[in-house]
Amino acid sequence: MKIRVTTTEWDRYEGDVLAIPVFEDEAGEFAASLDAKIGGLIEELKGTQEWTGRQGESTILYRPAGLKVGRLLLVGAGKRASFNVNVVRSIANLAFRRIKGSSFKRAAFLCRDEVDPGRAVQAVTEGLILASYDGDDYKTEDKSRTLVEEIHLLGKCLDESAVDRHIERGEILAYATNSARRIINEPGNRMNPRLLAEKAQELSEKYGIGVEVWGEPELKKNGMNAVMAVAQGSDEPARFIILRHQGGAGNEPPIVFVGKGVTFDSGGLSLKPAQSMEEMKSDKAGACAVLGALQAIAQLRVKKNVVGLIPAVENLPSGRAQRPGDVIHSMSGKTIEVINTDAEGRLILADALHYASSLNPQFVVDIATLTGACVVALGHVRAGLFCNDEDLFQRIMRASEQTGEKLWRLPLDDEYRKEIRSEIADMKNVGSRSGGAITAAKFLQEFVGSMRWCHIDMAGVDLFKDGQEGKGATGFGVRTLAQLALDEDFSTD
Ligand code: BES
Ligand code: ZN
Ligand code: ZN
Numbered sequence: 001m002k003i004r005v006t007t008t009e010w011d012r013y014e015g016d017v018l019a020i021p022v023f024e025d026e027a028g029e030f031a032a033s034l035d036a037k038i039g040g041l042i043e044e045l046k047g048t049q050e051w052t053g054r055q056g057e058s059t060i061l062y063r064p065a066g067l068k069v070g071r072l073l074l075v076g077a078g079k080r081a082s083f084n085v086n087v088v089r090s091i092a093n094l095a096f097r098r099i100k101g102s103s104f105k106r107a108a109f110l111c112r113d114e115v116d117p118g119r120a121v122q123a124v125t126e127g128l129i130l131a132s133y134d135g136d137d138y139k140t141e142d143k144s145r146t147l148v149e150e151i152h153l154l155g156k157c158l159d160e161s162a163v164d165r166h167i168e169r170g171e172i173l174a175y176a177t178n179s180a181r182r183i184i185n186e187p188g189n190r191m192n193p194r195l196l197a198e199k200a201q202e203l204s205e206k207y208g209i210g211v212e213v214w215g216e217p218e219l220k221k222n223g224m225n226a227v228m229a230v231a232q233g234s235d236e237p238a239r240f241i242i243l244r245h246q247g248g249a250g251n252e253p254p255i256v257f258v259g260k261g262v263t264f265d266s267g268g269l270s271l272k273p274a275q276s277m278e279e280m281k282s283d284k285a286g287a288c289a290v291l292g293a294l295q296a297i298a299q300l301r302v303k304k305n306v307v308g309l310i311p312a313v314e315n316l317p318s319g320r321a322q323r324p325g326d327v328i329h330s331m332s333g334k335t336i337e338v339i340n341t342d343a344e345g346r347l348i349l350a351d352a353l354h355y356a357s358s359l360n361p362q363f364v365v366d367i368a369t370l371t372g373a374c375v376v377a378l379g380h381v382r383a384g385l386f387c388n389d390e391d392l393f394q395r396i397m398r399a400s401e402q403t404g405e406k407l408w409r410l411p412l413d414d415e416y417r418k419e420i421r422s423e424i425a426d427m428k429n430v431g432s433r434s435g436g437a438i439t440a441a442k443f444l445q446e447f448v449g450s451m452r453w454c455h456i457d458m459a460g461v462d463l464f465k466d467g468q469e470g471k472g473a474t475g476f477g478v479r480t481l482a483q484l485a486l487d488e489d490f491s492t493d
Contacts, residue, residue, distance in 0.1 A: 015106030092127025125170025135472025180292030184473035188264035210244035233321025260368030261287030268341030289477030373436025
């Protein structure tokens with residue numbers, strides 16, 4: 001699929017489909033000329049309430065008489081005042097979803113002049129590419145018939161001189177998201193810690209990222225006992241994956257991203273109920289966010305040192321599995337009483353965060369499908385964000401506002417710490433049911449020492465739910481982590 005900018009006026013475009021964003025409160029010259037071309041139809045549709053221009057709406061007009069295009073796709077752009085790049089990305093996404101089942105070869109999207117043209121071009125590009133991935137790679141039907149060959153961007157984007165750079169940036173970020181999605185969507189029989197490490201090695205070769213993989217001997221030697229404890233119930237041994245992007249000076253402290261890589265989470269001996277257990281193949285979504293972010297960061301040649309850390313395990317029950325009541329000597333030296341083997345994410349992250357502190361990082365961001373409690377708190381719209389540093393919090397929020405991946409801050413008050421007090425060890429791995437997302441974050445905080453740190457609990461946003469922009473994995477986090485690194489690199493804008 002080629003995306004390019006074309007100088008054709010929208011009303012002269014001759015391809016198969018033209019998508020035009022139309023506002024709820026559409027007015028002025030454009031509204032008049034559009035309505036003139038299509039015989040006052042928008043006014044008529046609005047009059048009958050068949051079409052209001054609300055975001056999420058779309059209508060196809062067949063062979064519109066006043067235009068040269070085969071189909072006109074009107075996409076609701078919402079209120080003019082709330083139009084921004086995130087709306088642009090999501091309507092481009094919707095537009096492409098609407099047409100992609102058909103055999104259209106040439107389509108166009110009209111960029112409206114309400115947002116910065118460069119950022120709009122990037123957002124449209126992202127929306128189109130994100131919409132092109134479906135998460136149904138295991139369907140054997142031939143999809144080649146429906147591949148759109150060319151997408152033309154018309155309208156306001158023309159004023160932008162560096163337009164190719166914006167298209168390229170959008171392509172890199174969206175394709176990295178799609179490749180993360182593809183890995184997340186792999187079921188447990190096709191993805192395990194060993195294969196995840198192989199994926200990391202493939203990526204590193206393809207994009208020139210440094211990679212180091214620890215197997216059992218190295219994990220043992222380095223005392224990563226919390227990682228080992230979770231993995232011990234599975235026949236698949238754990239891996240610890242270290243990715244290094246060297247964009248800055250050799251001695252510059254790195255930005256570190258840590259992703260939870262549980263390739264399947266059955267709960268272990270604290271077995272989960274069967275209902276929806278299959279969704280736990282996406283318990284590696286944090287790891288894949290880190291993989292995707294490093295891919296994008298390498299391709300964008302970000303001039304910063306960035307390290308990605310992925311503890312990868314499979315959490316299964318067996319005769320060798322860890323038991324509730326077991327005590328682990330974590331890598332940091334702190335001891336953990338395992339009350340519930342289903343709270344495994346925080347165990348593997350404990351060792352990974354401790355390892356991160358040995359890298360003397362600028363800051364650390366971990367991302368994990370960590371708690372069902374976070375889903376209860378925030379649903380499927382925003383991920384939970386916990387930070388021990390105000391400045392880092394601001395930076396992450398700024399990145400998230402640019403990518404449209406929504407976050408909401410939750411607290412880290414010390415009063416919550418008592419929930420994980422253990423009678424026999426330095427801490428236990430679960431508290432009471434109340435504030436479960438927060439106590440999980442408090443647990444992680446035990447292992448970050450004095451590092452500047454944020455934790456993203458993405459348990460509620462790892463998979464699309466009905467009515468959202470697709471199915472399967474969302475790829476949440478890839479673009480925000482990459483954007484965060486981009487924003488740190490002051491040589492780019
Ligand atoms: N992977 C789950 C969290 C999760 C839940 C992710 C729902 C996505 C959707 C995690 O390992 C887990 O099982 N957490 C437990 C913790 C509890 C035992 C304290 C949970 O949230 O129930
Ligand atoms: Zn679990
Ligand atoms: Zn889990």
